[in-house]
Amino acid sequence: MEQVFGFMILLVSSLCVYSKPPYTNALPQNISLTSESLDSHDFSVNDFSWAKGNLSCANLQKDCIDYLSLLPPSSLHLIKPALVLGLMNVGCLLEKQLYTDLLADKDTREIYELLTEQMKTSVHQPSIHLHKTQKHVRELEILTFNLHSLLPTALPELHQNCSGFHKKQNFFLNGLNMGAHKSVKEAKMYCKYLGSSCAGVSSHSGRYYTVARNGGYIMPQRGIKMWLHHCNAAYRIKRSSAPECISEKELCIHRVMEWIPVVNGWYNAGSAIYYATQGCSKIAEDRAVEAASDLGYDAVVAATGGATSVVSVGVGVAVKPAIKAGVKKAIDYFKSESQ
The missing domain is CATH 3.50.4.10 (Hepatocyte Growth Factor)
Incomplete structure (x- = not known):
């Protein structure tokens, strides 16, 4: 699995030039994001600009918008707010109109507000203590069940x-x-x-x-x-090397977002849901494991289970309480780590 994912990264290395700096546990110390109205939002940016490497803001924004156009509602509710926070933190969301467009619907905005709360909660957490989740990551049966439930009916x-x-x-x-x-x-x-x-x-x-x-x-x-x-x-699962399972734009976005606390976990959870709906189960499982390590196992189970329930009742429904519950469980996870 790791070899396949590594191979995909090599495929796009020429398109997404990236110099990986040493990780310094540089979490934002002054979170300016609040749950106030869009009009009164403070657009101060935390300094994670190094995370985008040689990728320009214009290209990163375009990649994000193009990628969002491919996503089902079950992924959008997690990835949209994560990308808003991510773009802010790398200094690439300075236009208020783009912010407003990305958070135009109420359901996505509610998740975004929960994510900002989680970011504040985790501000003094330089790292996640993985001992709480490593044993769960080895027990993938529940996460795999939820991800397989998202397989399209065309793949019986x-x-x-x-x-x-x-x-x-x-x-x-x-x-x-x-x-x-x-x-x-x-x-x-x-x-x-x-x-x-x-x-x-x-x-x-x-x-x-x-x-x-x-x-x-x-x-x-x-x-x-x-x-x-x-x-x-x-x-009939698509191989990880199938064209549908390799997106240069998505991999470039992932390599930027993976450095930003809170953003990385929910971006991975949302992309796991997306890849599962495409039948790309191996990549979906990889992303789910990354998300579980960052957010806590129960939180990712709740998010993937909520996504499954959204799909089961049809496209276009309001975001399910289960997805919000997943974010709330992650907030509780961060709080428990600080005690």
Whole structure:
């Protein structure tokens, strides 16, 4: 996986010249962003201008606008506000009109305000203590489930071999209820009978429910237990070297945004959702892992689960509370790190 991603970076190195400076933990010390109205917004810029390397502001802005035009709503709600903060921090968002255009809709603006709050919360955090998330990054089953739920219907599964159930604490499996049962044993038996069409079993109010895999998604929820039906699937997944999975513009943007605290995590989460909808699962998983390391595992699960629910009910819906909950969980994660 790392070799494939490294190969893609080499493909665009001639288009996106970048000299990587030593990381100095230079987090912004005076966050000027607030949740005030657009008209009263302070356009002061934090000095991350070195992050863009030799890429001009004009080219970076154009790449961002072109990339945004490709994204589904589920990605836009995370990537738009992340890019606004990113462009500000590298000194490339000095025109008020561009700011207004990027945050024109209320839902995206709400996420942007949450991100500015998270940036303030994390201002004194020189680095994330990865010990809280490394064990989760190694357990990708839940994140992978949510990302695979975003696969386009044009890429159906070829076959699935199921081999039992994995119990997960503090996660809720949501989706089409295929049956209610009095015991987890009974629910598992029915799920096993249904085969790969059953995503697993979720408990709620003393009952056990079998949940359909199609349209199912997982969300963090304290005090809840679920049993994920472990099925090894073979999908018609596009290879990471497919033209749809290589975007020179996106990779250039990523290499700028990866240096900016808070921005990097939510940009990666949004791009993971985008690549998953394109069937580029390997890149999607890479970005999800990066996002989980920066923001906390539960926050990224909430964001990807929320994106799945947005897709399942159709394009054009308002941003789901689950996506906002993901950002709020990340804020709580930063607060817990400072204690």
